[in-house]
Amino acid sequence: MSIIEVNHLKKYYRVHKKTEGFKGSIMSVFNRKYYDVKAVNDVSFQIEEGELVGFIGPNGAGKTTTLKCLSGLLYPSEGKVSVLGYTPNERKHEYLKKIALVMGQKNQLWWDLPAIESFNLNKILYEVPESHYKKTLGELVELLNVQDTLNIQVRKLSLGQRMKCELIAALIHSPKVLFLDEPTIGLDVVMQQNLRQFIKGYNRKYKATIILTSHYMQDVEELCKRVIVINNGLILYDGPLEDIIKKYATHKLVSVIFHAHVSKEKLAELGEVKEYNFPKATLSIPLDKSNMVAVKLLQDFPTSDLNIEEENINDIIAEFFKKS
């Protein structure tokens, strides 16, 4: 049996139709109309122990809703969810002690108190032995470099500082299964890298099973072999990230540096000019023509340097969303 099993999960939110204006709101008092938002609409997947899976999709796709069902916050409307053999929405304490949900967009720390107080609370609630707590906390604090922020009220922390503390709070009890909903949101580039490094390490060290959502494709590219793509509550793809890239990377980026001026029109004959700021130009060239164009650039143009790169992963994913 897999660590996480989701079978035909559906989650519909019942919302009432808001009618505009004064008359509308009077009418709706007497005649409330409801409709269902199909946030998750028949989703199935399995995840094995120690996997680190990327869960991606555009805004409103149903990612957060799925993670909330997995962590027991929401009751599924239909279908079956099982994590570590438990039914999440029963919220058995035994189960809650083995998982954690980190939401980049939602604060889980005590807002008016220093983060260390939230950690101490978790130590007691999750029944973490003192020695283990000290060791874990020490490690986490050092890894994330937050020695100076632990004793400052959470509301006074910057977004990145708070995010790091959120992560520590979620990991004090060394969860076996970790749901990370946009953990890198709002972090600077260096911090994003640190956090990625950290997530990778946690996954390896504890054989923890992790589901990660992010709108930063670098996160997914660096961390996840397997991705699940969801849109409109339906799974579009489940498999290796490389396969999407192979399938949807239709272009290569050729960047050149010229030592003499070249007209933009002339460049445009070769392919789509993404950027041209003399002496640097970037062209997007269909895969099968990229070699030919490179040769041409080297032979017929005043080229002093040339580079062929993979297409930006964000563009590939955007292409994929568009096509499906």
Place this chain on the structure above:
Amino acid sequence: MFSKFKQILSLELQDLNEYKGDLFIYTFTPFILTLVLMVVWLSVLDFSSGNNAEKSYIVSYFFFQLIVARLVGAWHAPYLGEKIRQGDVSKYLLKPASFIWYDIAENIVEKIWKITFSLPLYIIIGYFLRRNLFISWENILPFLVSLIGAMIIYFLIEHLIGLSAFWLSETGAIDSYNEVFFFITSGKLFPLSYVTKLIPLGVINILPYKYMLGFPLDVLLGKTTGQTLWSDFGMQFVWVVGLILLYKVVWSKGLQKYGGYGG
């Protein structure tokens, strides 16, 4: 279990220290109403003819009401409602401890805080009224039991009103109905023995509000004794058990409705 609750208590206490200013205001407002009521009743009933026992009863009733009302009070419904609406319940739901314990801890901590800071005022007012103050010492034990019952009922009603936010977008309406009923039938505005002409005693005895304030007060002052004491205890117990059961049902139904907003 107890160490978990202790930790939650300590957290709530620290959190409370952040709101000292607001709390200070809330601590002293109730004095005004209750003391005004005492004066009003004293003048309405006109004790110039010299019915001293009755006069002492009125004075003691409102003086001890100041303390008892504080001990039994709960006021977290709007905050709880807001937590549900904003999806802030999620952080508690993810932790291996029942959600209600946080509100219980907060309630206890706030009561202790308010009582402590009101103490000088109790002493001063008590000193001025000392000639008319009495309690029934043989009823102390039943009083303490009825007080605990009152605390539980008050807390659970407030909690249930907060939980209504799972279904309603406003807890304010229910809250204000609750307040009106409380005012009229709890013994807040007048000792309940005075109002049987206005509201049938049967109604007062059946509603929960009497068991939240008037009942413990009349036990303390020796008004409720013998047969009535037992039947009132019975009814208070019925409300405690009934509300606990209702809470369990409402909480589990509410969770099924919970949208976990945000994030």
